[in-house]
Amino acid sequence: MxxxxxxxxxxxxxxxxxxxxxxxxxxxxxxxxxxxxxxxILLRLRNGNRQNGKVLLACSGGPSSIAMVNLTKNFMRVVPTEKKKVQLIPEAIVCHIDESTLFENNKGYSEKLTENMKKDFADFEYFSHRLEEVFGPEFTSSGEFNKILKSTSGGVENGEYEHFVQCVQSNSNRPLAEQLQALFNSIKRTAAKEDLIWNLKMKMLVTIARREGCSFIFMGDSATRQAIKMIAMTSKGRGYTLPLDIGVDNELSFKDVCIMRPMKDMLSKEIGFYNYFNKIDRYIMPAYNFSTMMPAKSSIERLTEDFIVSIEREFSSTVSTICRTITKLQPSATMDLTKTCAMCLMPLEAGIAEWRRHITVTDVEGSELPSEKNGCGDCSTAGGCCSTTDKKEDKAVVDMNKFMCYNCQVNLKDYNSTTIENLPPYMAESIVDQSRDSRLLDQIKDFLINDDDDEE
Ligand SMILES: [Zn+2]
Ligand SMILES: [Zn+2]
Structure with a gap:
């Protein structure tokens, strides 16, 4: 019929x-x-004591984010003739990240989107940043950090568990675009590339939101995308942070910025109809990414997409069933929010390396820490830390894995020494800062009063 x-x-x-x-x-x-x-979903903004703050709309130019921008526009003003006179969003900016340095086919998209936004969405202030800008000091916490990581052991390449790095001054004058290309060219596996590009974009969005005084970031993940992410992220070992990675509102990861996913109930089919009926489908740009035109088995995410989309075709409640599960996810009560992964910025579960040793059948003999072999007694780090005139902390050798979540540790296996050297400075900064903190804590631990002691 x-x-x-x-x-x-x-x-x-x-x-x-x-x-x-x-x-x-x-x-x-x-x-x-x-x-x-x-x-x-916007009404959730008014839940609790939440302030009604400025919003950053992350806009890739895809169907879902274009729909989100258009929907938001209508909640920013009060229409006197309408029954519900509530202005749910006081102020919003649109932010686009231009990936054309990595994807030739996306060239010109950013310019087109800029033009469309300025013409037809003039209510919003519009920002476009090139992905390679993430290598600039603007995207570090201190605003001036320009050091990089250097592999000292190549443990990952040898199939071992540690990956020791040293932080050294970056003396590269290469254009940022070349650095970005070098970084991605050195990684072979599509899944590792997909995760990395996502992490870079997240870092940029959070930094820009802070700079522009936004207290919310709206991501345009549709219900269909959320379902794919839920299955793909679980298989990639992100179970610990899953409630934060895909939850409708994540207030925990960043103290000052809340990540919201207001499109999480809309199927991609519905978004398609909405865009068509509202004549906004002409703004959509068919963006290319690492798995475009690739076979289904090229990455976990790509494979999951094929899987979910094909079941949804036969059983139209597949996506909504998975999405209902997402709303039930809760972060662990014991989650330590002070330690975050240097790559994906999400909380870090303690003791992952030990756990990985337990579940993996590998001969780990001889992979003891270099500090145990030839470590310096003074600062308890390995390899010539005290023999140079540099500040000790800069020359310290640290195991990168200690500052990364399980999923990112798995991806680290696909990084070679060129990849490590080409990682953006903000990652090096996070590792240096967190390792300094943990060493300091180690030195003073005997003088600290433990909370648990009182209870015993
Ligand atoms: Zn009707
Ligand atoms: Zn991570």
């Missing part, structure tokens, strides 16, 4: 034009329901 032979399930008068999860809607009822879903 054709869709147009049915009447709308909501108004019961108009002829239906769309079929969503076995329900028929006319165009205006579909729009009303779609906008209503967005509104109900």
């Amino acid at each position: 054709k869709v147009s032979d049915k009447t709308c399930c909501k108004c019961k008068t108009e002829a239906a034009t769309v079929l969503i999860r076995q329900a028929y809607y006319c165009q205006s009822c579909f729009n009303f329901t779609f906008v209503g879903k967005y509104r109900s």
